[in-house]
Amino acid sequence: MRLYLVQHGEAKSENVDPQRSLTDKGMRDVQKVAGFLKALGPAVSEIRHSGKARAAQTAEILAHSFSVGRGVREKAGLAPLDPVEPTAKQLIGMSEDLMLVGHLPFMGHLASYLIAGDESLDAVAFQQGGVVCLESDERSGWRVRWMITPDIL
Secondary structure (H helix, E strand, C coil): CEEEEEECCCECCCCCCCCCCECHHHHHHHHHHHHHHHHHCCCEEEEEECCCHHHHHHHHHHHCCCCECCCEEECCCCCCCCCCHHHHHHHCCCCCEEEEEECCCHHHHHHHHHHHCCHHHCCCCCCCCCEEEEEEECCCEEEEEEEECCCCC
16 A cells, blocks of 8 residues: 655745635645656545645645546544544555645654654654655555655656
8 A cells, every 4th residue: 555645735824814725836836746646647546635725725736637536535633733543543454545635743743653653753854745655565564665845846
């Protein structure tokens, strides 16, 4: 199974936009990453996002770039300060590839928890609009397969 962890693109400040939608730069960055993913052609069964405007917009931009089996949907438990264990437990036994679009510190905590069993390790340096691809198998657990950020592209 591959798990694509995405930190939403750059968002407007709360005093400019209380919903915190993506900035123009945030949209451009996510579109760059979406172009990379399109060429890669991942077989994602579903894209789940936190429901916050910036995550929902990021998820929709990505979903227009490649085939997503069951589409995009909001999923509770992906907010910035949510605990990671419930999400990690939901991944047990899954075989279909999945994309989660959310926020820091949640994404960093989830990656650290899956990779090292300790969410406080800060094992992955996420960047807004970036994607971290984790891969798991029964024998060796979770590991980082690759990471892409808008700056690299």
